[in-house]
Amino acid sequence: MRERARVGPWRLVLAAMVGLCLLTPARAAGQQGLGAEIAPGEVERLFEAFGLVQPQDALQLSNEHFPRFVAALNALEELRRERERTRRQLLVTARRLATQVGTADAVLEEHLEHLDAHARESRTLLRAAQETLDAVLDPRQRIRYRFFEQRMERRKLELVMQARGGRGDTSPRRPRAPNPQRRTRPDRP
Secondary structure, rough: HHHOOOOOHHHHHHHHHHHHHHHHHHHHHHHOOOOHHHHHHHHHHHHHHHHHOOHHHHHOOOOOOHHHHHHHHHHHHHHHHHHHHHHHHHHHHHHHHHOOOOOOHHHHHHHHHHHHHHHHHHHHHHHHHHHHHHHHHHHHHHHHHHHHHHHOOOOOHHHHHHHOOOOOOOOOOOOOOOOOOEEEEEEEE
């Protein structure tokens, strides 16, 4: 039977810091509820920090193995953020070019090619970073990590939606008016 890894003091400090970050905005504002506590962008950053603390138990990583995993995970997450940030910038430029009067089609084609090249390069770089992370884990840990990542992403989206929905908006939601243009399924009225 595998012996459970001890919790290192640095891990407890990190968990305490994440907890304090989650509680501090609520105390400063004197409000309750997640939406009043934190902005959606802050939820994502704090959740990433929280995601660094949780995998040791979820993946059953030893204290010796954990720092290599964290280094590979940090590299992957930073690459994801950087590539997404660049993609968004390219899309903003594409929108600006497409809405400008007089932009030549050749300019638009060139920018689309640049966008496609960025997407191809991103896939290659992200695949390599994922392979680096996978190299740190055994096959069972890799499977556990895939499920862990899925659970964390789902939870992060739930928290972001709560934060967006709870931003001082206490009025009841109005039902949408029916749209006569919308097609209904034959099995439903």
